[in-house]
Amino acid sequence: MARNRYDEDEVLEEEFRPEDYKRVGRYLIPYKITIIKVLISILISNVALMLGPYFTKIVIDTVIPQADIGALVRYSIYFTLAIIVACLGLYYRLYAITEIGQDVLVDMRFDIFSHVQSLPFSYFDNRPHGKILTRIVNYINTLSDLLSNGVVNLISDIFNIIITLIFMLALDVRLTLYSLMLLPVLFIIVMVIKNIQRKAYQNLSNKQSNLNAYIHESIAGIRITQSFAREQERYEIFEEQSKENYTAFMDAVRIQFAMWPSVQNIAVISTAIIYFVGIRQIGVDVSTGTLIAFISYINNFWNPIINIGNFYNNLITATAYLERIFETLDIVPEIQDNPGATELPPIEGNVTFDHVTFRYEAGKDILHDVSFDIEAGQTIALVGPTGAGKTTIINLLSRFYDINEGTISIDGYDISQVTLSSLREKMGVMLQDTFIFSGTILENIRYGRLDATKEEIIEAAKTVHAHEFIMELKNGYDTVVEERGSTLSSGQRQLLAFARTLLADPAILILDEATSSIDTKTEELLQEGLQRLLKGRTSFIIAHRLSTIKNSDQIFYIANQTIQEKGSHEELMQQRGLYYRLYQSQYDLLFVE
CATH class of the missing domain: 1.20.1560.10 (ABC transporter type 1, transmembrane domain)
Incomplete structure (x- = not known):
């Protein structure tokens, strides 16, 4: 049933x-x-x-x-x-x-x-x-x-x-x-x-x-x-x-x-x-x-x-x-601190997937035997068809689900052996479906770091170009937004989420279609702030707009339960494989428009 x-x-x-x-x-x-x-x-x-x-x-x-x-x-x-x-x-x-x-x-x-x-x-x-x-x-x-x-x-x-x-x-x-x-x-x-x-x-x-x-x-x-x-x-x-x-x-x-x-x-x-x-x-x-x-x-x-x-x-x-x-x-959480779990200390951001296999249902692998090493400070873009497992990779890294085989480690620490709170405190996550709580603009941005001053909040908003539209609101940062931010546009909600994430100052940054609701002009303004957001931290970006990921250190093309191709934008374009065809299809579409 x-x-x-x-x-x-x-x-x-x-x-x-x-x-x-x-x-x-x-x-x-x-x-x-x-x-x-x-x-x-x-x-x-x-x-x-x-x-x-x-x-x-x-x-x-x-x-x-x-x-x-x-x-x-x-x-x-x-x-x-x-x-x-x-x-x-x-x-x-x-x-x-x-x-x-x-x-x-x-x-x-x-x-x-x-x-x-x-x-x-x-x-x-x-x-x-x-x-x-x-x-x-x-x-x-x-x-x-x-x-x-x-x-x-x-x-x-x-x-x-x-x-x-x-x-x-x-x-x-x-x-x-x-x-x-x-x-x-x-x-x-x-x-x-x-x-x-x-x-x-x-x-x-x-x-x-x-x-x-x-x-x-x-x-x-x-x-x-x-x-x-x-x-x-x-x-x-x-x-x-x-x-x-x-x-x-x-x-x-x-x-x-x-x-x-x-x-x-x-x-x-x-x-x-x-x-x-x-x-x-x-x-x-x-x-x-x-x-x-x-x-x-x-x-x-x-x-x-x-x-x-x-x-x-x-x-x-x-x-x-x-x-x-x-x-x-009485429901026992599937994901919880394992016995003997320790606090994850301050990290640099090296990420390793070692022969990772994951499935939601028995016999149906979403990812199979996936391995890669990411150095601290690198930006990794994940592309591929819908349902290939891009979001699954970042969900596993955040330990929203436990893997079935293999290990995932950060700076050499197996994430299954550290506490959930200490793991997720090191991460900043921005999703496509941006959630805004009922309350003021200021309170929503401060959610990223509860002890932040108003000056720090404003600086974060300026960096991601959210300050401009906030000041146009009737009460500026004290403007009260309704549940789920229904009084704001999708793009405005995502800009607030960018500011919130930047304020948290995470060691590992995850952007899952985080710019999908932002218009092209705003995205161009945001690129400077986005580069500042990515600088010095390990970042994973999922985006269908390939213009957003061209400058990534590595691009992983996810398909058929594994990483089919990986390399920089230039390297993958030279291979003229799956990524090349994906990029060309977007380019041709833009040209037709």
């Missing part, structure tokens, strides 16, 4: 296990002191609440018959104090657990976001970005109520049940047994509903993910949609996805709502049984005060049962989302 379509339901690769709930519990460990305080307040407030019915029993059975006004006043004060203590404990509990829950959400969201940042390109190639976004935002938000209220409230309800049972048993053991006689029925209902509800919410999570992925894709491709006037077709697909999400949601909610009436009805029937037994005195002998107090305890017993039922609903719901969250967290 294809995994990169918005309308394909994701297959859960590993079922959620009960012990995985411990992983959620681990997020609570940093807040254990606060949780202990909350539990103490729960214990105190629950005991205070349980005293109320007991005071009521004493008043009805003893104080009122004796017409003891003083005792009535005292017990009224005791009752009021108990309510005040219970309310204060409840207030502290609500505030503290809400804060803890939100802190846990922040920690969990940080973990999944930082983990996603470490995943290789292949992970993003195989999944719609909208589905990834759903896991980081929507699924985490769905856990808010469970973490903010559910876990600690569950403990509170368990305390409440235990304390209530103690008071009930102290009053009358037989009445207590009568009140619990329907618990097995409740257990059976819960077990029946559980599996149905979980599958329903798994299906809902898939439909929500599909809908979000489609919305994300539609927004990203809005220019194409409007250019081809395909708004109606996109709307029809959106309507279909929305209906599937609606149907899945209603199915899940319908099953979830079956739990609450079941618990509520059992609670009412249990109360009715106690009234019947108490009034008819079937096997028991209770006073009026005891019966009234017991009914209060029955309510205090079943209310937390109802709450636990609701928590169970939320837990089953959350489990469907936790499965996806933990599935993402």
Whole structure:
């Protein structure tokens, strides 16, 4: 099944296990002191609440018959104090657990976001970005109520049940047994509903993910949609996805709502049984005060049962989302620091590919047995047909993918044995699809070196001839650009990327079609800045415009999984081979135009 379509339901690769709930519990460990305080307040407030019915029993059975006004006043004060203590404990509990829950959400969201940042390109190639976004935002938000209220409230309800049972048993053991006689029925209902509800919410999570992925894709491709006037077709697909999400949601909610009436009805029937037994005195002998107090305890017993039922609903719901969250967290990055990896020291920029073979899929080599040596400071141009492996070479050098055979080294250091961060810090990469972050022009250029001064940023912009168009903007370097730089032209975005890369001052420079969106006049102005950018650093250039690479120290013609030709522009032209024919085809095209 294809995994990169918005309308394909994701297959859960590993079922959620009960012990995985411990992983959620681990997020609570940093807040254990606060949780202990909350539990103490729960214990105190629950005991205070349980005293109320007991005071009521004493008043009805003893104080009122004796017409003891003083005792009535005292017990009224005791009752009021108990309510005040219970309310204060409840207030502290609500505030503290809400804060803890939100802190846990922040920690969990940080973990999944930082983990996603470490995943290789292949992970993003195989999944719609909208589905990834759903896991980081929507699924985490769905856990808010469970973490903010559910876990600690569950403990509170368990305390409440235990304390209530103690008071009930102290009053009358037989009445207590009568009140619990329907618990097995409740257990059976819960077990029946559980599996149905979980599958329903798994299906809902898939439909929500599909809908979000489609919305994300539609927004990203809005220019194409409007250019081809395909708004109606996109709307029809959106309507279909929305209906599937609606149907899945209603199915899940319908099953979830079956739990609450079941618990509520059992609670009412249990109360009715106690009234019947108490009034008819079937096997028991209770006073009026005891019966009234017991009914209060029955309510205090079943209310937390109802709450636990609701928590169970939320837990089953959350489990469907936790499965996806933990599935993402459990993905082991294909590219990561190997055991014993060391920091790559300052380098000169000598690059060696030694019998390198790489494939994306088994049996389909993209590069086969490729070897070359590049001296520090040299400029290497990579040319050849589309899909030949030009971009693959620079991706392997940056270790965005691991090679299958051979070694790649920089200054004699095997790149697989150095840390990723120290390797990539030595490189400056400019891609054809230039990404501009939302923010100011100044902030986007400073991304290349975060401690750069404004003067250094302006100097970098002047070098690559970006300063001229920046100063024509309304607020110059403080101009705010929109997401992906949509308010700038493609050429302007690439000039900003040049300035950003120059500011980083990398030892190894990679330009992948970096001038493809720049017009010929601007490119001519840029050549001076580009030469300054290339000077003194090892550079790899991929460009279809051969005018950009004519001055390179070496040109590699990549085809048929290897380097078919290499040499300077003059040497390759004299060979009259593949590069010669490529150059002539561009020359003839320019001449015709």
